[in-house]
Amino acid sequence: MxxxxxxxPGRAGSGCGGSPVLGGTNNGRYExxxxxxxxxxxxxxxxxxxxxxxxxxxxxxxxxxxxxxxxGSSSSTGSGPPEEDGIxxxxxxxxxxLSSLLAIDLWLSKSIxxxxxxxxxxxxxxxxxxxxxxxxxxxxxLAGTAYCLYxxxxxxxxxxxxxxxMGLLLDLVLVAAVKATVRRxxxxxxxxxxxxxxxxxxxxxxxxxxTRAAMCARFLLAHLVLAAPLRVLVLLWAATVGLSxxxxxxxxxxxxxxxxxxxxxxxxxxxxxxxxxxxLHVLLGHTA
Numbered sequence: 001m002x003x004x005x006x007x008x009p010g011r012a013g014s015g016c017g018g019s020p021v022l023g024g025t026n027n028g029r030y031e032x033x034x035x036x037x038x039x040x041x042x043x044x045x046x047x048x049x050x051x052x053x054x055x056x057x058x059x060x061x062x063x064x065x066x067x068x069x070x071x072g073s074s075s076s077t078g079s080g081p082p083e084e085d086g087i088x089x090x091x092x093x094x095x096x097x098l099s100s101l102l103a104i105d106l107w108l109s110k111s112i113x114x115x116x117x118x119x120x121x122x123x124x125x126x127x128x129x130x131x132x133x134x135x136x137x138x139x140x141x142l143a144g145t146a147y148c149l150y151x152x153x154x155x156x157x158x159x160x161x162x163x164x165x166m167g168l169l170l171d172l173v174l175v176a177a178v179k180a181t182v183r184r185x186x187x188x189x190x191x192x193x194x195x196x197x198x199x200x201x202x203x204x205x206x207x208x209x210x211t212r213a214a215m216c217a218r219f220l221l222a223h224l225v226l227a228a229p230l231r232v233l234v235l236l237w238a239a240t241v242g243l244s245x246x247x248x249x250x251x252x253x254x255x256x257x258x259x260x261x262x263x264x265x266x267x268x269x270x271x272x273x274x275x276x277x278x279x280l281h282v283l284l285g286h287t288a
Contacts, residue, residue, distance in 0.1 A: 105254045106187075108253050109249075109252040110187070112253070113189055113247060115244075115247045115249070116187075116247075116249030125247075129247055132241055132244040133195060133245070134195050135237070136241035136244075137196065138168060138171070139196055141212065142168050142169075145161055145164050148161045149161035149165060159275065159276075160223050163275055164216075164219055166270070166273070168216075170266065170269070170270065171208070171211055171215055171263070171266055172208075174262070175211055176200045178205070178262075179203040179205065179206070185202075186203070186204040186250065187249050187251070189249045190250055191249070194250065204250075204255050205251075207255045207256045207258075207259035208259070209245055209259070210242045210245060210255070210256045210257075210258075211263035211266060213238040213260075213263065214238060214259070214263025214264050215264070215267045215270070217234050218267040221234060222267075242256045
């Protein structure tokens with residue numbers, strides 16, 4: 001009978017590869033495998049390796065697509081573009097207010113433009129509005145002021161008329177400069193049949209009639225001795241000129257409103273540039 005010890009080497013050295021604990025023989029010596037080390041990658045079944053690799057790739061892809069990871073990586077490195085999580089759909093408060101004001105301006109101007117055409121609701125009053133338009137035009141005012149300056153036989157009268165003439169010229173220059181700068185078109189319902197229009201008159205902002213009416217009204221009330229009814233009549237004339245510009249469709253409401261303010265300020269500038277009697281004598285060729 002053979003002993004158990006004699007059979008053990010035979011089983012280990014057989015072609016089956018030996019015990020899972022004991023390695024193969026190497027020159028008659030047994031090599032023990034470490035039980036503490038993990039199994040090698042080659043010992044893992046192929047289907048488990050493929051599943052583990054696919055799960056790892058999916059986890060990495062989800063982590064890279066996470067918004068938190070993107071924000072964290074851009075903020076940590078500091079080299080990426082600034083964080084823009086909010087969509088810029090809300091304009092500023094100033095733009096909203098300006099757009100609303102322009103919309104109201106266009107709607108109100110079109111509603112008041114009842115004399116813009118002959119077939120308008122107040123088309124029969126169009127000739128009267130055009131007559132008021134002529135009373136606020138620059139050419140009649142310049143011609144009338146020049147005539148009064150020529151006919152005046154007192155130094156005080158000449159001084160007043162000369163300064164008014166200078167104010168009218170100043171008004172033409174300033175209004176033309178603002179119109180050429182802003183270049184706002186006239187309302188779409190306007191008819192270009194104005195009295196003595198020039199190239200710059202194709203623009204709407206501001207209203208030259210309104211600036212002239214406001215400046216001349218202040219000038220007349222300040223330098224002419226007028227009775228109370230005449231003073232009221234001057235104010236009504238200035239307001240009617242401004243209103244006629246919108247009723248005829250020549251201007252928008254904001255054009256006239258800004259024109260009144262501009263004309264009011266022009267009078268202050270005219271007072272600052274007021275010509276003295278001595279300067280008046282020099283300009284008229286008289287000796288001091």
